[in-house]
Amino acid sequence: MRDELLATVNDEHATVEAFASLLAYEEKALTTPEPLQMLPGIVDQKTELIERLANLERTRDTQLSALGFPAGKKGMDQAAARDTRLAGRWQLLQQAAERARRANATNGMLVRIRMDYNERTLAVLRSTPAKVGFYGPDGRVSTVVR
Numbered sequence: 419m420r421d422e423l424l425a426t427v428n429d430e431h432a433t434v435e436a437f438a439s440l441l442a443y444e445e446k447a448l449t450t451p452e453p454l455q456m457l458p459g460i461v462d463q464k465t466e467l468i469e470r471l472a473n474l475e476r477t478r479d480t481q482l483s484a485l486g487f488p489a490g491k492k493g494m495d496q497a498a499a500r501d502t503r504l505a506g507r508w509q510l511l512q513q514a515a516e517r518a519r520r521a522n523a524t525n526g527m528l529v530r531i532r533m534d535y536n537e538r539t540l541a542v543l544r545s546t547p548a549k550v551g552f553y554g555p556d557g558r559v560s561t562v563v564r
Contacts, residue, residue, distance in 0.1 A: 419481060419484055419485055420485065420497075420501060420504065422481055423478065423481040423482065423485065423505050424501075424503060424506065424507060425479060425496065426474055426477050426478045427478065427492040427494075427504065427507045427511055428507055429472045430471065430475070430478065430511055431469050431507060431510050431511040431514055433471050433474060433516050434471065434511060434518055435514050436467060437454055437464070437467045437468075437471070437518050438514060438517050438521055440460060440464060440467065440517060441464075441521035441522055441525060442521060443456075443460060443524050444457070444460045444464075444525050445521065445528065447460060447531065448525060448528040448529065449528065451491055451514055453532075453557055463552060477543040478494070479493070480528060482494065483523060494508055494510075
C-alpha cells in the first residue's frame with residue numbers, strides 16, 4: 419500500500435508541475451495584446467488538471483486511511499515521517515504546489531489589472547463628448563467644456 423501511495427504522490431507531483439507550466443503559458447497569454455484567442459483553451463486545460471488533482475487527492479486520502487493515517491496534509495506528514503522515499507516526493511509536491519500558487523496569484527493580479535484597464539476604457543467611451551465649437555441656444559459659439 420505504501421508503494422501505491424508513493425505512486426499517487428508522484429502522479430500528483432507530475433500533475434501540479436503540468437498545472438504550473440500551464441499557468442506560465444497563461445501568464446504569457448495575459449500579457450499579450452489579444453489574449454482572448456489563447457485563454458479558452460487554457461481554461462479548459464486548467465479545468466481538466468484541477469479535476470485530476472481533486473481525484474488524486476481523494477485517492478491519496480483513501481490510501482492514507484487504509485494505512486491508518488488521517489486524511490490531508492496531517493496524514494501525509496505523518497506517513498512521510500516514516501518513509502524517506504515518500505518524504506522526498508511529498509516535499510517535491512509541496513514545493514511544486516507553492517510555485518503553482520504563486521503563479522496563480524500573479525495571473526490573478528494580471529487579470530485584475532486588465533479588467534481595471536477595460537473598465538476605465540469603457541468609462542471614457544461612455545462619457546459624453548464635450549460640445550466645444552457648437553452654437554448654443556443663445557446663438558453663440560460655446561468655448562467652455564461642459
